[in-house]
Amino acid sequence: MKILLLGLYFSFGTLLSYGDQGLEIPEYDGQDRVHTLTAKNYKSIMKSYDVMVIYYHRNVEGDRGAMKQLQIEELALELAAQVLDELEDEDIGFGLVDEKKATAVAKKLGLDEVESIYIFADNEIIEYDGELAADTLVEFLYDVIENPVEVIDNDRELKGFFNMDDVIRLVGYFKNERSPHFIEYDDAAEEFHPFVKFYATFDPKIAKKLKLKLNEVDFYEPFMEEPVTIPGKPYIESDIIEFIEQHERSTLRKLQPHSMYEIWEDDIDGEHIVAFAEEDDPDGFEFLEILKEVAQDNTDNPNLSIIWIDPDDFPLLVPYWEKTFGIDLSSPQIGVVDVADADSVWMDMDDQDDMPTSDELEQWIEDVLSGKIDPDDDDEEDEEDYDENDDDDDDDEEDDEDDDDDEDDDGDDEEDDEDDEEDDDEEDNEDDEEDDDEKDEDEDE
Known part of the structure; x- marks a missing residue:
């Protein structure tokens, strides 16, 4: 993969x-x-x-x-x-x-x-x-x-937290570091460290800006506007771990150099929906905003997970991807890819001046999820062509065999004609001999 x-x-x-x-x-x-x-x-x-x-x-x-x-x-x-x-x-x-x-x-x-x-x-x-x-x-x-849990103490650190919208992150509000509820939270953080970001605050003013109650933890999915509050507070370690494991596959996730293989191997039924868009490019930014809107509207769909790749993060791979997928990455692209053989189908976006609407993009994604758009269809067509070619070859072989039989029959006919000619010659010779004998008898008389 x-x-x-x-x-x-x-x-x-x-x-x-x-x-x-x-x-x-x-x-x-x-x-x-x-x-x-x-x-x-x-x-x-x-x-x-x-x-x-x-x-x-x-x-x-x-x-x-x-x-x-x-x-x-x-x-x-x-x-x-x-x-x-x-x-x-x-x-x-x-x-x-x-x-x-x-x-x-x-x-x-x-x-x-x-x-x-x-x-x-x-x-x-x-x-x-x-x-x-x-x-x-x-x-x-x-x-x-670094420590598994990063503490937010001021507005500057809070701003940095909000700017990290492309990764999974959790934040909780606790009384202090000695709180048994914080200790449970910290133990859960160690299980996912450093792949999932855990934050905490002990400041009531910061907690108010985060809209957190005491001993409450919010889960932020990448690119989502609002967090989800983990139910059942106060939590024990296993409560937090179980919730993260159930929500770890985000609706929209960015391919990162430090976790690229882990993300790619987390496919759904052997396929990935992949979107290429340069965030610093106007068209790429516009397409990414549409993509975020679709992801936000479908965040409850467990079968939907889109991988966003910014080509600027992987410049050496751009020529390889363009050749493999047959696409131009100078403009935004979205397609479905078979992770095993790299077969892919890409959304038709001929008019680069107008990005697809969120409704058009959502309909295309629904067609992918329903199987109407499937990268394996090309494999089935190839198999059908292969089978048809096999049938044609079989027919040709049968025709050749029939031709051989006809040739054999023609050969038999020729042999029969030769036999008939030989028989006729023998009969003619016998008749000639009889006529000669009769002539000799007449002369003797």
Whole structure:
């Protein structure tokens, strides 16, 4: 399923993320910071760090292309380690585990998916499902070492909270950090850290602006205007966890570099509705606003989940996506994609001056959900064409066999004619001989 996202990544061997925003990564200083973990050294190495980042890679012996790719990936880890080496509060280590040479280490640590990154922090194992790029990984690790719950103390921090409309986030109002209700909330946050953002406030004025009552928690779905209050307060940890798990797949979600594989693998019946739109482009912004309106009107539909991709976040993938899907990403696009074979059907938007209305877009989405628009239809047509060609071939073979039979019959007729001619010749010869004998008898008389 990762094929559409990997795209040109390995071809270019990029070490930085696709986006033009983010951290400034320095040049590699040449110092080796990434450890090769073995059965003899892994325990001592891991004990010397607060956080350990492990890349569980496949064995590349005998494969020059794979060896080169591993070198590129290792360099990305070296760059990340170099940046994080300057942290004062946390020691973050990096290591490699070879699937063939260090099978015992992988088993001991619970590494089960090759070519994956595992982060060991605070007795938790976090699987990183983003691109292997230095800046993306560093930003993700910054989130890992932060507290699971961020406290909102003032209006500036509250404004920052409201501006984060493209991710799932929760916010609760509690008496103080010692409150048993906050402790339950904090325990739930640890279960989803750092993938789901948890916020809290202990300030009644901030709580009033958030429209929160004491010990109440609101759940904000991406791009939705209003939050949903988790029912049943005061909550215990399991109440919050259960609610998040039931609402974790958002109606509209943005593809992010740090979670791109996780989002792509969370398909519905093997398909994704995918929308491409540049937020900084006027047409892209207009289309995105229409998309948000449709998502808000259909947020209660559990079968609807749209992935929004901003091409500006993944410039190296744009040519690959355009070639694979046969679309022009200089303008907004929306389509349904089969995650297995990349077959796709895209909404016809010939008039780029006028974006589709929310009603038109909603009708198109309904046709996708009902199966009227299906990327697998092309496969069925291909199968029908294949079957028709097979039938034609069978008919041709039968005709050839009939022709062969006719040739055999013609051959038999020719043989019969030859036999008849031979019989006639023999009869004529016999008649001639009889006539000659009669003539001889007459002469003797």
